Amino acid sequence: MPQTIRAAVCRAFGEPMRIEDVTLADPGPDEVLVAVKACAICHSDITYADGGWGGDLPLVLGHEAAGLVEAVGDNVSHVRPGDTVVVTLIRACGACHYCSAGRDYLCETVFDLDRRSPLTDASGAPLGHGLRTGAFAEKLVVEKSQLARVDPAIPFESASLLACGAITGVGAVTNTAKMPRGAHAAVIGCGGVGLNAVQGARIAGAASIIAIDLSREKLDAAERLGATATIDPIHEDAVDKVLAATGGRGADFVFVASGAPAALESAASYVGKAGTVVIVGMPHSDVTIGYNPSNVASWGQRILGSKMGSACVCRDVPHLAGLYGDGVLQLDWLVTARYTLDQINEAIAATRAGQGLRNVIVF
Template sequence: MPQTIRAAVTRAFGQPMRVETVTLADPGPGEVLVAVKACAICHSDITYADGGWGGTVPMVLGHEAAGIVEATGPGVMRVKPGDPVVVTLIRSCGGCHYCAGGHDYLCETMFDLDRTSPLTDGTGAPIGHGLRTGAFAEKLVVEQSQLVAVGGNMPFASASLLACGAITGVGAVTNTAKMPAGADAVVIGCGGVGLNAVQGARIAGAASII
């Protein structure tokens, strides 16, 4: 049965979010219900909420989350109820042209969650599934490819940072720059992404990191 949960809803760009009671649909085929235990705030959420990327309101933002799997829809194989997981905005089918080429983040498949948000308000009107996640909420529903199970000893606040800041910073070094071992790296700015770029450079074998 659909659940009523609390979520921070963006009703107008540039205005404060409002905590509201909303309805979250059950997970469909290939989808997973997660109880959110921690959610970081990414600059992308702020830019979106301020109207920098356009789009349609109302919506529930938040895409850098960690929590516990509460239920799974038919066909879910990657996780099971009770698993601690990291939740990310990257949704991929694994079989399209881009996924087959190792570029899952460019997946061109249209999922059910792309067509219909699992969130509705008290009147039954749809609320946008912001950044494909809607994690500024007590619970969320996402496609199973958006989840990675993590060790039970990792604090949820730390695990949530892996969903965006860590993969962005490390990926900038290993995937975008393709920095070879023995190279020198310069990182300008050491916020969440910058610190992970430093870590990525260290992992990649940088001779020096400035």
Template sequence: MPETIRAAVCREFDKPLAIETVTLADPGPGEVKVAVKACAICHSDIIFAEGGWGGELPMVLGHEAAGVVETVGPGVTGIAPGDHAVVTLIRSCGNCHYCSGGHQVLCEEVFPLDRQSPISNRTGETVGHGLRTGAFAEKVVVEKSQVAVIPKDIAFEAASLLACGVITGFGAVTNTAQVPAGAHVAVIGCGGVGLNAVQGALAAGAKTIIAIDLSSDKLRVAERFGATLTLDPVDPGHRDALLAATDGRGVDYCFVTVGAKPAIDGASQYITRNGAVVIVGMPPSGVRGEYDPGTLAGWGQRIIGSKMGSAQVARDIPELVALYQAGRLKLDELVTGRFTLERINDAIASTKRGEALRNVVVFD
């Protein structure tokens, strides 16, 4: 039977989220209901809540979650009630043109949950299934491909980060760019995604890992995560320092993990001939980047987009869990603050002020 749950609902763009009682449908065929135990605050949720990407209101946002499987719909195998799981926004059929080519984040299938949100309010009004997840809520119903079962000895707060921040940053390096050992790498932005790009570069065996951020505090954290050099882009000599660290040529790969136009526009100054700028952070709709096409062509440079780290949920999350268990992936260190659902607006405000690597909403 459908049940009532508490959720943080976005009713007006750029306004505080409202804690409301909503109704969540039962999982249908191929779907799973998960009791959310932790959901991290991602900048994508904030951009949506501010109206940066449009969308119909009301909606429940939140997409970086972990919890306990409660029920499964017909046809679901490999996932059982009681399992601990990471819940992602990546919904894939496994059979379409993109899935068959290994690009599950680009799946073109239209699922029943895409046609009809499982969330409604007391009057029967449909409430949007934000980012295909709606995890700023006590429970979620998602497609089975969005769920990855994890060991029960991993804290939910740490596990929730695997759903987006970790796979996006780490995967941009290891999946999208496939950075080879010995490469020179720069990461612009040292928030949750950027630090995981630093971790990805370390795991890939990069020779030089240069972290670039306006915040001296975040640069110090980046050093603990594996950065070999940290730079403030305001420093007029920072590019010279980058060149000195890369034999005068520049980096092979520059990962832009923030959706800020100055960062996107400035990334090309750091790369070598035949180097690549990898766009990981997503700006609000309408932001346009600028580049010199003559230099891009003449030097054989590349601009690469990376969506969700080109992740394959069933492959990547178990591999990341194994790295974490082996002490080779930092997760606990990324959790800055823990907030109840009632304090979600405080968690969002703290994130917007740049105070947090990842703030996490926790549920009893």
């Protein structure tokens, strides 16, 4: 039977979310009902709530979640009630053109949940299933491919980071860039995704890892996670420091983990010959930047886009959970503040202001 739950509803771009009683439909044959235990605040939620990507309202956002399975559809076999799971926004059919090529994150299949939202408000009007997840709520319904089972010993707050920040940051290094051991890496923007890109570079065996950010707190965190040099581009000559850290050649890989135009434009200044710029952060839809194609061609450079770390949920979430269990991937201390659902707007404001490394809604 459909059930009433509490959720944070975004009804107007740029306005505070409202905590409302909403109705959640039962899971379909290929769907799973999850009781949300933790949902991290991601800048993608904020960009959407601010109207940076357009879209239809009202909706329930939140997509970086972990919780307990409550019910499964008839066609679901890889999880069962009681399992601890990480819930992502990636839906994959496993058979389309992109899934067949190992690009699950670009799956072109239209799922039942793409045609109808499982959420309705008190008047019976549909609510958007924000970022295909709707995790700023006590419970959610997602397609079976969107989740992976993890060890219940992982704290829910830490597990939630695997859903987006970790797979996006680490995956940008290991999946998208396929960065080889011994390369010089620079990471621009050391928020939740950027810090995990720093971890990814360390895990991949980078010769140097240069963290670039305006926040001393985040640069200190990057050092703790493996950065060998840190740069505040407001107070230091960033180009000179990157050259000094890379033998005068520039970085082999520059990971832009911020959607700020200035961050995106600066990447070309740090990358060397045969180097690669990997765009990880998601700017507003109307943002454009310029680049010199002559340098890209003559120096044999590449520009790559990285969506969700080019992740395969069933492969990458368990793998990263295993690295966490082995003490290789740090997650626990990245959670710097915890909020209740009633405090959602405070959590979003703190995240927007750059306060904390990862702010998490806990249930």
